[in-house]
Amino acid sequence: MTTHLVWFRNDLRITDNRALHAACEDPQAHVIALFIATPEQWKQHEMAPRQAMFIYQHLQSLQHALAERGIGLHYHQCDDFADSVDWLKEFCKAEKVDALFYNKQYEINERQRDVALEKAVSESVICHAFDDSLLLPPGSVTTGNNEMYKVYTPFRRAFLSRLTESDSRSLPAPPARENAGKVVMHRLMPFDYPLADIGENFAIGEEAARNQLRSFCREQVQDYLVQRDLPAVDGTSSLSPYLAIGVLSPRQCLNRLRTECPDVLEKTDGGAFGWLNELVWREFYRHLIVAWPKLCKHQPFVEWTDNVRWRHAPEDLQAWKDGKTGYPIVDAAMRQLNATGWMHNRLRMIVASFLVKDLLINWREGERYFMSQLLDGDLAANNGGWQWGASTGTDAAPYFRIFNPTTQGERFDKAGRFIKAWVPELADVPERDIHQPHRWAEKHHRVLDYPLPVIDHARARKDTLAAFEAAKNRSD
Numbered sequence: 001m002t003t004h005l006v007w008f009r010n011d012l013r014i015t016d017n018r019a020l021h022a023a024c025e026d027p028q029a030h031v032i033a034l035f036i037a038t039p040e041q042w043k044q045h046e047m048a049p050r051q052a053m054f055i056y057q058h059l060q061s062l063q064h065a066l067a068e069r070g071i072g073l074h075y076h077q078c079d080d081f082a083d084s085v086d087w088l089k090e091f092c093k094a095e096k097v098d099a100l101f102y103n104k105q106y107e108i109n110e111r112q113r114d115v116a117l118e119k120a121v122s123e124s125v126i127c128h129a130f131d132d133s134l135l136l137p138p139g140s141v142t143t144g145n146n147e148m149y150k151v152y153t154p155f156r157r158a159f160l161s162r163l164t165e166s167d168s169r170s171l172p173a174p175p176a177r178e179n180a181g182k183v184v185m186h187r188l189m190p191f192d193y194p195l196a197d198i199g200e201n202f203a204i205g206e207e208a209a210r211n212q213l214r215s216f217c218r219e220q221v222q223d224y225l226v227q228r229d230l231p232a233v234d235g236t237s238s239l240s241p242y243l244a245i246g247v248l249s250p251r252q253c254l255n256r257l258r259t260e261c262p263d264v265l266e267k268t269d270g271g272a273f274g275w276l277n278e279l280v281w282r283e284f285y286r287h288l289i290v291a292w293p294k295l296c297k298h299q300p301f302v303e304w305t306d307n308v309r310w311r312h313a314p315e316d317l318q319a320w321k322d323g324k325t326g327y328p329i330v331d332a333a334m335r336q337l338n339a340t341g342w343m344h345n346r347l348r349m350i351v352a353s354f355l356v357k358d359l360l361i362n363w364r365e366g367e368r369y370f371m372s373q374l375l376d377g378d379l380a381a382n383n384g385g386w387q388w389g390a391s392t393g394t395d396a397a398p399y400f401r402i403f404n405p406t407t408q409g410e411r412f413d414k415a416g417r418f419i420k421a422w423v424p425e426l427a428d429v430p431e432r433d434i435h436q437p438h439r440w441a442e443k444h445h446r447v448l449d450y451p452l453p454v455i456d457h458a459r460a461r462k463d464t465l466a467a468f469e470a471a472k473n474r475s476d
C-alpha cells in the first residue's frame with residue numbers, strides 16, 4: 001500500500017484544500033497528515049501570541065475533522081524551518097512515505113524551506129506542491145513583457161480577465177476512508193510559544209468561518225461600499241483571521257460571492273465588486289512578494305525612501321502602541337488592536353499614516369508591532385499595507401499625502417461612536433467636540449484624564465515633507 005503524507009501549514013481546513021484532496025484521490029492509499037510547529041521561526045516572524053492560539057485551536061478542530069475521515073494527524077515541534085526539514089526527512093523514512101502533498105507558501109523563508117525539503121527527500125518521496133492560497137498563482141498575471149505589475153489597477157484588470165478563464169471551483173472535503181473511526185487521536189501539546197486568549201469575536205472552526213462568509217455575502221455585501229470605511233459599523237466581513245491561516249480559502253469566498261451575487265463581475269459599482277476588489281488586493285500583495293522577495297526582508301520597494309532620517313522617539317512610539325497619543329481616532333484604533341487583535345482597515349491606514357507621517361517613526365516599527373498583535377497577521381498584506389501608508393511601496397500613497405488624524409476621525413467616525421467605545425476617558429465629551437476633546441475641556445473648564453496630543457499635526461506635516469524631500473534629493 002502506498003503512503004501519502006499531507007503536510008498542513010497555512011491551510012488548516014479540510015474543505016477546498018488542494019493538497020489534501022489530491023492525497024486522498026487514490027482510495028487505496030494510506031493517508032496521514034502532519035503539522036510542525038516552529039516556535040523559534042515564529043518568534044523571528046513576530047507571530048502574535050493570539051494568532052498562535054488561533055492556530056492551535058484550529059489544529060484541534062482539524063484533528064477531529066481528519067480523524068472522522070480516517071486520517072491521523074501527527075504533530076511535531078521543531079525550533080525552526082531548517083530543523084523541520086531534517087526532522088521531516090526522518091519522519092518520511094520511518095512512516096515509509098511514498099508521496100508528500102503540500103500547499104505552497106510564498107514568503108521567502110517558507111519557499112527556501114520547501115526547496116530544501118524537496119531536495120532532502122527527493123530519493124524516496126515524490127513531492128506534490130499546490131497553489132492553493134490564492135485565486136491565481138504568483139507569476140500568472142503579468143504585463144506584456146512578462147513582468148509583475150507594479151500598479152494595482154492594471155493588475156486587477158488583467159487579473160479579472162484571467163480569473164474568468166481559470167478553474168476556481170472549490171473542492172469538497174475528502175470522503176471518509178476505510179479506517180474512519182479507528183484513528184487514535186493523540187493529545188496535541190500546546191506550542192512552546194506564548195499563547196494569548198483570542199476573545200469571543202472569532203469562533204473556531206471551518207464551519208463557523210463558512211457561516212460568517214455566507215451571512216456576509218447574503219446580508220451585508222451589497223452595502224459594503226457605503227459601510228466599509230465606518231469603524232463603528234460592522235460593515236466588513238471580518239474574515240481576515242480565517243484567510244490568514246487558511247481556515248477559509250479565497251476560492252470559497254469567490255464562489256460564495258458569485259452564488260449570492262451572480263452579477264458581481266458585471267456590476268462594477270456594486271458592493272459585491274467592491275469586496276472582490278479587496279480579495280484582489282490580497283492577491284496583489286502576495287504576487288508582489290514573490291516578484292520582489294526583498295519585500296519579505298522588510299526592505300522598501302522604493303529604495304530612496306531608505307534615506308529618510310526617521311526620528312528615534314521611543315516615548316512617542318510607546319504612546320502610539322498604547323493608544324495614548326492624544327488623537328482620539330488613533331488611540332481608539334490602537335486600543336481595539338491591543339484588546340482584540342483585529343483592527344478595521346480604515347483605522348489601519350490612519351494609524352500607519354500617523355506613526356510614519358506624524359511621528360516620523362520608521363514604518364518597520366509599525367509593521368513589526370502589528371504582526372506581534374494581529375490575529376490576521378499576514379506578511380504580504382501587512383507589509384503591503386505599511387509600505388502603502390509609508391509611501392515606500394509600489395503603487396503606494398505619494399509621500400506628500402498625509403492624513404490629518406482629526407479630519408479622518410471627523411469623516412469616518414463623525415459622532416465618535418467608535419472612539420467612545422474604546423476611549424472611556426472621553427465619555428462626557430459631546431459629539432461635536434469628540435475629535436478635539438482638549439479644546440472642549442479648556443472652554444468648559446473641565447479636566448480630562450486623557451493625554452494631550454503628542455505632536456502638533458501641522459508642524460509634523462511640514463517636518464515629514466521636508467524629511468522625505470531631503471531623502472529624495474540625497475538619492476538624486
Ligand SMILES: Cc1cc2nc3c(=O)[nH]c(=O)nc-3n(C[C@H](O)[C@H](O)[C@H](O)COP(=O)(O)OP(=O)(O)OC[C@H]3O[C@@H](n4cnc5c(N)ncnc54)[C@H](O)[C@@H]3O)c2cc1C
Pocket residue numbers: 228236237238239240241243244278279281282283285343344345346348349352370374376377378379381382383384385386389
Ligand atoms: C497598515 C496595514 C496593515 C495590514 N495588515 C494586514 C494583515 O496583517 N493581514 C491581513 O489580512 N490584512 C492586513 N491589512 C489589510 C486589511 O486591513 C485587512 O485585511 C482587513 O481590515 C480585514 O478585515 P475584513 O476581513 O473585514 O476585510 P474585508 O473588507 O471584508 O475584506 C475581505 C478580505 O480581503 C482581504 N483584504 C481586505 N483589504 C485588504 C488589503 N488592503 N490588503 C490585502 N488584503 C486585503 C482580507 O483577506 C480580508 O479578509 C492591513 C492593512 C493596512 C493598511
